[in-house]
Amino acid sequence: MSAEIAVKVDPGNTEQARAWDGNEGAYWADNAEYFDRSIAGYDVAFMAAADVSEHDHVLDIGCGTGKTTRDAARAASSGSALGVDLSSHMIAYAGQVSAREGPPNASFEQADAQVHPFIAEVFDVAISRTGAMFFGDPVAAFTNIARAVRRGGRLALLTWQAPEANEWIRAFSTAMAAGRDLRTPPPDAPGPFSLADPERVQTVLGASGFTDIQLEPHSEAMWFGADADDAQRFVLGLLGWMLEGLDDEGMRRALDNLTATLTAHDTGHGVLYGSAAWTIRATRPGKRDSNDPVRRHP
Numbered sequence: 001m002s003a004e005i006a007v008k009v010d011p012g013n014t015e016q017a018r019a020w021d022g023n024e025g026a027y028w029a030d031n032a033e034y035f036d037r038s039i040a041g042y043d044v045a046f047m048a049a050a051d052v053s054e055h056d057h058v059l060d061i062g063c064g065t066g067k068t069t070r071d072a073a074r075a076a077s078s079g080s081a082l083g084v085d086l087s088s089h090m091i092a093y094a095g096q097v098s099a100r101e102g103p104p105n106a107s108f109e110q111a112d113a114q115v116h117p118f119i120a121e122v123f124d125v126a127i128s129r130t131g132a133m134f135f136g137d138p139v140a141a142f143t144n145i146a147r148a149v150r151r152g153g154r155l156a157l158l159t160w161q162a163p164e165a166n167e168w169i170r171a172f173s174t175a176m177a178a179g180r181d182l183r184t185p186p187p188d189a190p191g192p193f194s195l196a197d198p199e200r201v202q203t204v205l206g207a208s209g210f211t212d213i214q215l216e217p218h219s220e221a222m223w224f225g226a227d228a229d230d231a232q233r234f235v236l237g238l239l240g241w242m243l244e245g246l247d248d249e250g251m252r253r254a255l256d257n258l259t260a261t262l263t264a265h266d267t268g269h270g271v272l273y274g275s276a277a278w279t280i281r282a283t284r285p286g287k288r289d290s291n292d293p294v295r296r297h298p
């Protein structure tokens with residue numbers, strides 16, 4: 001974490017803030033184009049789930065370097081999109097791209113979405129592309145997000161399905177385990193797979209005040225680099241922590257394994273692995289009362 005994170009963070013999110021506002025976030029910002037390209041296969045399905053209209057005001061949770069915020073802002077050409085993220089590095093990057101390329105109705109703010117005091121009922125839709133699985137207390141976080149969405153407004157998420165359905169994480173963790181038993185966090189611990197279980201999604205979002213919760217499965221190829229060498233650099237920056245604790249022999253084995261799997265998946269037009277994700281849609285119940293003032297975020 002940059003000496004101390006500049007915004008209020010829930011104590012249960014301190015570890016995530018340390019990672020995302022520290023080296024992990026810096027790596028994502030330095031490799032933003034790689035990350036956006038790796039997951040680009042899901043862009044169409046995600047934007048279809050978000051279903052942003054011209055006049056919408058959109059909240060992008062865990063927006064990272066801001067690609068989906070910019071896409072949403074373009075779709076909401078007479079509205080706006082606000083991206084919030086724990087990472088000062090990624091928020092700075094998102095702001096720079098937006099200042100350079102637009103759109104002018106996209107803005108970014110460093111915040112912990114679990115506790116940030118959003119203005120109530122100000123957004124038509126809250127979206128997140130793989131940025132809403134890291135909350136220490138997901139019900140508290142989604143309750144806070146629901147409060148920021150107007151009655152009748154919507155939630156649209158992209159989340160990973162379980163590791164068993166994701167060839168990329170199985171291949172990389174098997175390679176880098178080099179015969180060890182790599183610790184696997186409990187499925188409900190904050191992390192990329194914490195909203196993989198449809199029952200848990202229903203329970204968490206239902207308890208947070210959302211209704212009509214629908215999951216749709218998607219499978220896409222993920223891109224990890226132009227060739228095996230390029231992908232090795234990218235993957236080691238992302239998952240290099242899996243090598244921690246290996247002795248020299250184990251390290252050599254792990255790196256050989258990684259080279260072997262990346263080479264086997266080098267298609268000649270990119271290193272590609274299978275992946276599986278959910279798009280999740282939900283609604284904040286109720287209807288805006290015609291006497292309600294229309295609130296807009298500043």
Ligand SMILES: C[S@@+](CC[C@H](N)C(=O)[O-])C[C@H]1O[C@@H](n2cnc3c(N)ncnc32)[C@H](O)[C@@H]1O
Nearest residue numbers: 020062063064085086087112113129130131134
């Ligand atoms: C896997 S990245 C996805 C980034 C971005 N949505 C994208 O698709 O490129 C997860 C993001 O969630 C952010 N994040 C995690 N916990 C958060 C929280 N409590 N509040 C706001 N952002 C959070 C991280 O900082 C990180 O940028």
